[in-house]
Amino acid sequence: MRSLEGLSINLATVRQQWNLGEAVKACARHGISAIDPWRDQVAAYGLANSAKVIKDHGMRVTGYCRGGMFPASDAAGRAAAIDDNKRAVDEAVALGASCVVLVVGGLPQYSRPGSAPTKDLAGAQEHVADSIAKLLEYSRAAHIPLAIEPLHPMYAADRACVNSMRHALDLCDRIDPARSGMLGIVVDLYHVWWDFELYRQIERCGRERLLAFHVCDWLVPTTDLLNDRGMMGDGVIDILRVRSAVEDLGYSGYVEVELFSDRWWARPMDEVLTTCIERIMTVV
Amino acid sequence: MRSLEGLSINLATVRQQWNLGEAVKACARHGISAIDPWRDQVAAYGLANSAKVIKDHGMRVTGYCRGGMFPASDAAGRAAAIDDNKRAVDEAVALGASCVVLVVGGLPQYSRPGSAPTKDLAGAQEHVADSIAKLLEYSRAAHIPLAIEPLHPMYAADRACVNSMRHALDLCDRIDPARSGMLGIVVDLYHVWWDFELYRQIERCGRERLLAFHVCDWLVPTTDLLNDRGMMGDGVIDILRVRSAVEDLGYSGYVEVELFSDRWWARPMDEVLTTCIERIMTVV
Numbered sequence: 309m310r311s312l313e314g315l316s317i318n319l320a321t322v323r324q325q326w327n328l329g330e331a332v333k334a335c336a337r338h339g340i341s342a343i344d345p346w347r348d349q350v351a352a353y354g355l356a357n358s359a360k361v362i363k364d365h366g367m368r369v370t371g372y373c374r375g376g377m378f379p380a381s382d383a384a385g386r387a388a389a390i391d392d393n394k395r396a397v398d399e400a401v402a403l404g405a406s407c408v409v410l411v412v413g414g415l416p417q418y419s420r421p422g423s424a425p426t427k428d429l430a431g432a433q434e435h436v437a438d439s440i441a442k443l444l445e446y447s448r449a450a451h452i453p454l455a456i457e458p459l460h461p462m463y464a465a466d467r468a469c470v471n472s473m474r475h476a477l478d479l480c481d482r483i484d485p486a487r488s489g490m491l492g493i494v495v496d497l498y499h500v501w502w503d504f505e506l507y508r509q510i511e512r513c514g515r516e517r518l519l520a521f522h523v524c525d526w527l528v529p530t531t532d533l534l535n536d537r538g539m540m541g542d543g544v545i546d547i548l549r550v551r552s553a554v555e556d557l558g559y560s561g562y563v564e565v566e567l568f569s570d571r572w573w574a575r576p577m578d579e580v581l582t583t584c585i586e587r588i589m590t591v592v
Numbered sequence: 593m594r595s596l597e598g599l600s601i602n603l604a605t606v607r608q609q610w611n612l613g614e615a616v617k618a619c620a621r622h623g624i625s626a627i628d629p630w631r632d633q634v635a636a637y638g639l640a641n642s643a644k645v646i647k648d649h650g651m652r653v654t655g656y657c658r659g660g661m662f663p664a665s666d667a668a669g670r671a672a673a674i675d676d677n678k679r680a681v682d683e684a685v686a687l688g689a690s691c692v693v694l695v696v697g698g699l700p701q702y703s704r705p706g707s708a709p710t711k712d713l714a715g716a717q718e719h720v721a722d723s724i725a726k727l728l729e730y731s732r733a734a735h736i737p738l739a740i741e742p743l744h745p746m747y748a749a750d751r752a753c754v755n756s757m758r759h760a761l762d763l764c765d766r767i768d769p770a771r772s773g774m775l776g777i778v779v780d781l782y783h784v785w786w787d788f789e790l791y792r793q794i795e796r797c798g799r800e801r802l803l804a805f806h807v808c809d810w811l812v813p814t815t816d817l818l819n820d821r822g823m824m825g826d827g828v829i830d831i832l833r834v835r836s837a838v839e840d841l842g843y844s845g846y847v848e849v850e851l852f853s854d855r856w857w858a859r860p861m862d863e864v865l866t867t868c869i870e871r872i873m874t875v876v
Contacts, residue, residue, distance in 0.1 A: 415828060418812065427830035433788055461745045464786035465812045465828045472756075475788045502748035504717055504759045528702065528749045530817055544699060544749045546711035 309551075309563060315588050316342035316370040318522065318566035319349055322580055324573035328353040329361045331577070338581045342368035342562050344409075344520075350399060359402050370562040371455065371494070371520045372396065372405035376468070377413040378439035379432040381423035386435070389413075389420060390442055397447045407453040407519045409494055411468050412436045418466035432469045440491070441483045448490045455519035456480070457494035462533055473500055473509035480517055489516050495554065496522035496566065498537055501545045507553050515558040522566045523547055523592055535570045539583060541591035551592060563592060593835075593847060599872050600626035600654040602806065602850035603633055606864055608857035612637035613645045615861070622865045626652035626846050628693075628804075634683060643686050654846040655739065655778070655804045656680065656689035660752070661697040662723035663716040665707035670719070673697075673704060674726055681731045690845075691737040691803045693778055695752050696720045702750035716753045724775070725767045732774045739803035740764070741778040746817050757784055757793035764801055776801035779838065780850065782808050782821055785829045791837050799842040806850045807831055807876055819854045823867060825875035835876060847876060 309315070317340055319331050326334070328349040335343055343362070350358045362369060375396040380386045393408075400408045413419030415432055426432075440454065447454050458476040459468035470476050476493045484491035493513060500506055510518075525543030530536050540547055551563065565584045572580050593599070601624055606615050612633045619627055627646070634642045646653060659680040664670045677692075684692045697703030699716055710716075724738065731738050742760040743752035754760050760777045768775035777797060784790055794802075809827030814820050824831055835847065849868045856864050 427828050427833075429786070429828075429830065430788075430791075461786040462814070462817075465810060469786075469788075471786055471788070502713070502745040502753075502755055504714075504753075504755070507714075526749060530746070533746075533814055533817065544711050544713075546713070549711075 309588050309592050312339050312585060312588070313341065314563050315340055315585065316344055316368070316562035316564040317581065317584065318344040318373065318564050320346055320373065321565055321567045321572070321584070322577045323349065325577040325580070328358050332361045332365050332367055334577050334581060335367065336365040338585060340581065341366065342370045344369065344371040344373055344564055345403070346373045347396060347399065350403070355399055355402055362403060368562070369403050369405040370564055371407050371409045372400040372403060373409045374411045375408045375443070375454070376411040377419040379413045379416040379423070379435050380420035381416040381426065385416070385420045385423055386439070390439060393443050394446050397450050397452050400452045401450050405452070407455040408447065409520065410440065410454055410456050411459060412456065412470050414464055414466045414469045429464065429469055436469060437479055437482065440479065444483060444491055448488070453490050453492060453519055455492055455494045457496060458499055460499040472503060473513065474505060477509060477512055477517070487516055492517035492519040494520040494522060497545050497547060497550060498522070498524050498526060501526060501550070506550070510553050510557065513557070518554065518557060518559050520564060521554055521559065521561065522564045524565065524567045532570070535568045537567050537569050539567065539572065540565070540587040547592050563588065593872050593876050596623050596869060596872070597625065598847050599624055599869070600628055600652070600846035600848040601865065601868065602628040602657065602848050604630055604657065605849055605851045605856070605868070606861045607633065609861040609864070612642050616645045616649050616651055618861050618865060619651065620649040622869060624865065625650065626654045628653065628655040628657055628848055629687070630657045631680060631683065634687070639683055639686055646687060652846070653687050653689040654848050655691050655693045656684040656687060657693045658695045659692045659727070659738070660695040661703045663697045663700040663719050664704035665700040665710065669700070669704045669707055670723070674723060677727050678730050681734050681736050684736045685734050689736070691739040692731065693804065694724065694738055694740050695743060696740065696754050698748055698750045698753050713748065713753055720753060721763055721766065724763065728767060728775055732772070737774050737776060737803055739776055739778045741780060742783055744783040756787055757797065758789060761793060761796055761801070771800055773800050776803040778804040778806060780806035781829050781831060781834060782806070782810060785810060785834070790834070794837050794841065797841070802838065802841060802843050804848060805838055805843065805845065806848045808849065808851045816854070819852045821851050821853050823851065823856065824849070824871040831876050847872065
């Protein structure tokens with residue numbers, strides 16, 4: 309990218325360094341105009357305070373992380389999950405977020421601790437579909453799009469049992485066949501870069517269903533399943549090619565940097581932001 | 593499974609404990625009648641010695657691990673890869689193996705060290721398709737089927753850029769549209785269990801293309817991308833359901849246990865084999 313204008317920082321990227329308010333101020337100081345906060349960060353800083361600091365600094369909110377974690381083994385747990393997701397939608401409204409990101413959850417015992425253990429992944433996937441359909445009635449009324457994020461298959465058991473763009477788009481076709489714009493997906497390169505159908509599914513997705521575009525890199529070797537994501541340019545993902553494919557769709561939204569990395573969390577926040585900016589200008 | 597008859601031990605499972613000869617003898621002692629050796633194990637024990645100890649103990653050889661690693665950045669490297677795979681086919685003939693397992697390779701710099709670094713995964717995938725087509729001419733004449741093993745997407749960069757049954761079966765359709773029986777796939781639960789299309793693709797595969805069925809388990813948490821596979825029953829994979837789906841196809845071949853696990857490599861070989869047998873009788 310040739311300018312900073314399209315850059316958004318997912319605040320997980322600097323979550324160990326500072327709170328939401330300081331992160332927003334640091335982004336503003338570096339000329340960054342958009343963020344994507346996490347619910348725990350908003351809860352810690354306070355919803356009203358978060359909305360205020362975001363507004364005061366003229367920040368766009370390119371998503372709200374995260375709704376989801378739907379599977380539960382009993383009716384009470386399932387209802388609690390929907391209620392919790394409705395609150396996430398309400399918070400997204402308060403923050404002026406452009407969508408709620410859904411990490412849909414895996415097997416019930418991991419999505420909703422206390423649930424009875426099961427190996428029925430297909431059952432969890434069915435339950436996810438039903439839950440998104442239910443939540444969509446609520447989010448549609450609140451004018452907040454839901455963005456299903458297919459997660460890397462290594463998270464299928466404990467984080468998300470939707471693990472490919474094909475699956476996520478099948479869900480969109482089923483739940484929102486009219487392509488209302490209120491249900492779509494997040495394309496996060498870390499999760500989908502390996503897919504032999506990547507470009508075909510981006511094309512299938514279409515502009516109206518591409519609600520967010522997240523970047524980081526895949527390191528070889530990757531030494532931790534969770535917190536060893538790479539800074540753009542340090543790994544093997546052909547980021548430029550995918551961004552070009554996404555732009556060919558007509559996507560002109562933000563490119564959001566989301567890194568979970570023990571290595572980058574250990575560095576000063578200003579250094580992380582400076583590096584994100586430099587890499588966005590050169591390798592994204 | 594109710595008996596030991598269908599059990600095969602992939603010798604990677606005990607590769608740290610003993611050499612090929614001792615492993616074969618231990619399997620025989622435990623009433624196990626089939627194995628799948630790795631090329632480095634055969635090389636270390638000697639091809640003729642390996643063939644002899646296998647024959648002397650009446651062992652079936654349910655596969656030969658492994659061919660593949662095709663991508664290279666130049667013509668010489670690509671030719672070397674094909675030659676190396678032809679030797680694997682020759683060795684499989686000498687051992688009486690039922691197929692050569694193909695771990696196809698990822699980006700050239702990892703498949704064939706010394707290759708120029710690239711991020712062109714689609715290019716590697718194309719090269720893999722061409723290479724399998726070339727190798728098939730040779731293996732067909734040797735009457736050794738080639739079994740493409742889709743690997744978990746977390747190995748896309750460095751081990752195999754074929755990461756789903758859909759991709760592997762697309763390759764079979766393209767390279768062997770006549771379904772000659774000489775090209776098929778390995779279904780290894782560790783690699784494909786997460787796929788929302790798993791049962792659909794097993795059905796699509798059909799009996800004649802299902803050349804091997806490997807089992808182990810996915811642990812939560814998984815602490816290492818390579819060597820933290822679980823013993824059957826210790827993880828979240830619904831092994832019984834998949835085995836049933838595979839049998840519904842008419843598959844009556846071996847169920848092969850393949851574990852890469854620092855934990856199990858640290859235990860005595862007899863304990864590992866006893867545990868495999870117990871789990872095969874109860875949870876597979």
